[in-house]
Amino acid sequence: MDDKLLLNILSFIITYIIFLLVHIFIINRKRKDYKNGKQTEIYYIINKAKLDMNKTKYSTLKWLVTIINPLIISTTFIIVTNIKSYLIGLIVGFITLISLIYSCYELIGRYLKKKEGKKNV
Numbered sequence: 001m002d003d004k005l006l007l008n009i010l011s012f013i014i015t016y017i018i019f020l021l022v023h024i025f026i027i028n029r030k031r032k033d034y035k036n037g038k039q040t041e042i043y044y045i046i047n048k049a050k051l052d053m054n055k056t057k058y059s060t061l062k063w064l065v066t067i068i069n070p071l072i073i074s075t076t077f078i079i080v081t082n083i084k085s086y087l088i089g090l091i092v093g094f095i096t097l098i099s100l101i102y103s104c105y106e107l108i109g110r111y112l113k114k115k116e117g118k119k120n121v
Helices: 003-030 040-049 058-081 086-118
Strands: none
Touching: 003 058, 040 058, 040 086, 058 086
């Protein structure tokens, strides 16, 4: 296997674990209820997918966001670190970050909306 590919995979795993631990132990500790007002990504998913929070458990949504956010950050980090130019890396990183956030949150919303129709999630 190519050394650069192995280094990228190892970097991705390490950054994912670090950001996952930060989300679990620091950010999730503050998320007691979705009505808190400081959770824009959770409000975005609820409003975008028109989720019924009486059927969808808040903890399910919170843990899905906790798993996806480090994935988005780690993927963007690996893409940006492989670009030599600072300006191009910044532009590509911004575009990658926005597109991953939109697509992943859309997938979470559709998944929860689909589960919402079957039974309590």
